[in-house]
Amino acid sequence: MKENRYDDPVFFEKYSQMPRSQGGLGAAGEWEEMQTLLPDFAGKRVLDLGCGYGWHCVYALEHGAAQVTGVDISERMLAVAREKTGNGNARYIRLAMEDADFPAASFDVALSSLALHYVADFGEMAERIYRWLAPGGTFVFSMEHPIFTAYGSQDWYRDEAGNILHFPVDNYFNEGPREAVFLGERVAKYHHTLTTILDGLLRRGFQLRRVVEPQPPERMLDMEGMRDELRRPMMLLVAAQRA
Amino acid sequence: MKENRYDDPVFFEKYSQMPRSQGGLGAAGEWEEMQTLLPDFAGKRVLDLGCGYGWHCVYALEHGAAQVTGVDISERMLAVAREKTGNGNARYIRLAMEDADFPAASFDVALSSLALHYVADFGEMAERIYRWLAPGGTFVFSMEHPIFTAYGSQDWYRDEAGNILHFPVDNYFNEGPREAVFLGERVAKYHHTLTTILDGLLRRGFQLRRVVEPQPPERMLDMEGMRDELRRPMMLLVAAQRA
Numbered sequence: 056m057k058e059n060r061y062d063d064p065v066f067f068e069k070y071s072q073m074p075r076s077q078g079g080l081g082a083a084g085e086w087e088e089m090q091t092l093l094p095d096f097a098g099k100r101v102l103d104l105g106c107g108y109g110w111h112c113v114y115a116l117e118h119g120a121a122q123v124t125g126v127d128i129s130e131r132m133l134a135v136a137r138e139k140t141g142n143g144n145a146r147y148i149r150l151a152m153e154d155a156d157f158p159a160a161s162f163d164v165a166l167s168s169l170a171l172h173y174v175a176d177f178g179e180m181a182e183r184i185y186r187w188l189a190p191g192g193t194f195v196f197s198m199e200h201p202i203f204t205a206y207g208s209q210d211w212y213r214d215e216a217g218n219i220l221h222f223p224v225d226n227y228f229n230e231g232p233r234e235a236v237f238l239g240e241r242v243a244k245y246h247h248t249l250t251t252i253l254d255g256l257l258r259r260g261f262q263l264r265r266v267v268e269p270q271p272p273e274r275m276l277d278m279e280g281m282r283d284e285l286r287r288p289m290m291l292l293v294a295a296q297r298a
Numbered sequence: 299m300k301e302n303r304y305d306d307p308v309f310f311e312k313y314s315q316m317p318r319s320q321g322g323l324g325a326a327g328e329w330e331e332m333q334t335l336l337p338d339f340a341g342k343r344v345l346d347l348g349c350g351y352g353w354h355c356v357y358a359l360e361h362g363a364a365q366v367t368g369v370d371i372s373e374r375m376l377a378v379a380r381e382k383t384g385n386g387n388a389r390y391i392r393l394a395m396e397d398a399d400f401p402a403a404s405f406d407v408a409l410s411s412l413a414l415h416y417v418a419d420f421g422e423m424a425e426r427i428y429r430w431l432a433p434g435g436t437f438v439f440s441m442e443h444p445i446f447t448a449y450g451s452q453d454w455y456r457d458e459a460g461n462i463l464h465f466p467v468d469n470y471f472n473e474g475p476r477e478a479v480f481l482g483e484r485v486a487k488y489h490h491t492l493t494t495i496l497d498g499l500l501r502r503g504f505q506l507r508r509v510v511e512p513q514p515p516e517r518m519l520d521m522e523g524m525r526d527e528l529r530r531p532m533m534l535l536v537a538a539q540r541a
Contacts, residue, residue: 202445202467202470205530206464212455212464212466220466220468221449221455221466221467221468222466222467222468223455223463223464223465223466223467224445224464224465224466224467224529224530225463225464225465225529225530226528226529227445227511227528227529227530227531228511228513228528228529228531229528248511248531249492249509249511249531250509250510250511253496253506253509254508254509254510257506257507257508257509262505262506263496263500263505263506263509264500265497265500266492266493266496266497266500266506267493267497268470268471268491268492268493270471285469285470285471285472286467286468286469286470286471287448287467287468287470288470288471288491288492
């Protein structure tokens with residue numbers, strides 16, 4: 056299923072109110088750790104899969120990328136991305152990332168921020184990205200953590216008074232679609248095991264460089280709900296290298 | 299804490315009744331997948347950390363290992379291991395694996411089966427293992443999965459009738475000791491995040507070759523409780539290579 060929730064005006068409006076939508080990369084809890092996984096962008100050809108508002112495309116250009124290609128299924132997201140990029144050397148393509156196709160060795164860096172959990176077949180996607188990368192190229196991504204996606208609801212288990220008891224895990228080895236609620240709207244995502252993600256990359260020839268579960272930085276811990284983020288991992292950050 | 303539960307006669311007796319203690323490797327649910335991670339043992343110098351009954355030492359010898367060194371804190375376990383090994387070219391050393399020390403490049407293969415979750419400092423242990431391995435040497439291990447160790451009790455969350463609801467995760471980023479019940483006895487283990495384990499190996503120079511969460515094989519699914527093993531991962535299998 057290639058769902059285009061972000062072109063639903065209500066969903067898009069809610070998304071645009073999120074701190075990370077308003078404040079950009081610096082407002083994203085995982086950004087500080089994500090930065091430590093990024094390669095040097097100088098002179099590189101960069102692909103961003105599920106580029107959304109284009110924050111990472113702009114960042115790559117600001118850090119010397121020779122050209123940037125952003126792919127996203129949502130026209131509304133791309134409109135914002137184009138506006139943010141201004142005259143930068145970027146092209147934006149409206150496609151589900153599963154439908155994108157590029158000649159072999161077209162890019163030096165592939166990025167994907169919180170989008171791969173919308174893809175049904177992680178391994179097939181990894182295989183295509185491997186092909187699009189030049190030898191030695193890097194693939195850096197964040198996605199929802201298997202612990203976070205397994206159960207489905209993506210919500211805490213609470214007592215009758217509404218207090219958090221713990222985070223539930225179930226159906227872990229039953230990979231496939233999950234229906235979660237995000238910003239009060241139903242969103243279809245896919246649960247992949249850690250094996251499918253990491254062993255999937257290794258089996259397709261990638262070398263793993265970094266595997267990080269980000270924790271919110273100290274300075275954000277007093278934001279509402281942020282301390283609960285220390286109770287279970289929500290995201291997985293990975294840096295991999297093509298042979 | 300270097301706990302020696304296995305020299306407690308009651309605990310040892312209970313352990314000796316487990317299917318995996320009686321039936322050996324073939325009776326361990328993860329063994330079939332573990333085998334796919336193992337290197338060729340022919341002519342290799344093999345170290346087994348937390349060798350227990352010595353099943354893996356015997357296996358390595360049967361598959362051509364030149365010599366095998368088993369380390370375990372429990373004298374009772376080592377007595378069984380010595381008996382099982384017979385005249386094989388093995389030496390057994392009674393030590394907590396944290397206290398073991400060997401000259402650099404002493405081994406070609408380091409193994410550890412379900413023992414590293416008893417070690418407080420995973421990174422320090424990985425560093426020492428790296429040093430003990432010869433260049434190109436491999437480190438293959440199984441340990442309890444971070445999802446399994448985070449909460450502490452290692453038990454399902456159940457309804458009032460005792461039915462399993464799900465598996466609880468909490469305190470994920472709070473690494474350190476946990477007290478679980480195993481075979482009806484209290485056992486001290488350590489929770490490590492996936493980041494500490496995998497990124498810890500990568501940062502110390504290991505390359506990751508395989509990362510696998512084993513599922514019980516089809517033929518074991520009708521054993522009591524085995525289908526529940528598909529509801530959450532219990533173990534992590536890793537094959538890593540020294541540069």
